[in-house]
Amino acid sequence: MPLPDLDLAPEERDAILDRIAHEMVRRRLEAPAVLCLEAHRPLQFLLSQGLIVFTPILSMLFGAAPLEKLLLLMQERENLDRLIGRIEALAQQRGGELMVDG
Numbered sequence: 001m002p003l004p005d006l007d008l009a010p011e012e013r014d015a016i017l018d019r020i021a022h023e024m025v026r027r028r029l030e031a032p033a034v035l036c037l038e039a040h041r042p043l044q045f046l047l048s049q050g051l052i053v054f055t056p057i058l059s060m061l062f063g064a065a066p067l068e069k070l071l072l073l074m075q076e077r078e079n080l081d082r083l084i085g086r087i088e089a090l091a092q093q094r095g096g097e098l099m100v101d102g
Helices: 010-026 030-039 041-062 064-075 077-101
Strands: none
Touching (some): 041 064
């Protein structure tokens, strides 16, 4: 499958990252998620290339469109920083809400 030459629109990219961050915080997995993302930061490029190799197999399970979007997200290192920042902001926001409620 050829790789798309297009980048994700900033709005679409932010929507995807926001959805991922909300799920991590909703499930209270922000600390393990940030730890895992930070630990794998040096391998980000290698992992994105591995995704290219396994795209034909994974597309049978998940569909081609979501994998293409994930691949486009993983190719830019800044997106990892955006995701970590969004997770931390949502976790801090939830922490503030808990203090007001409690």
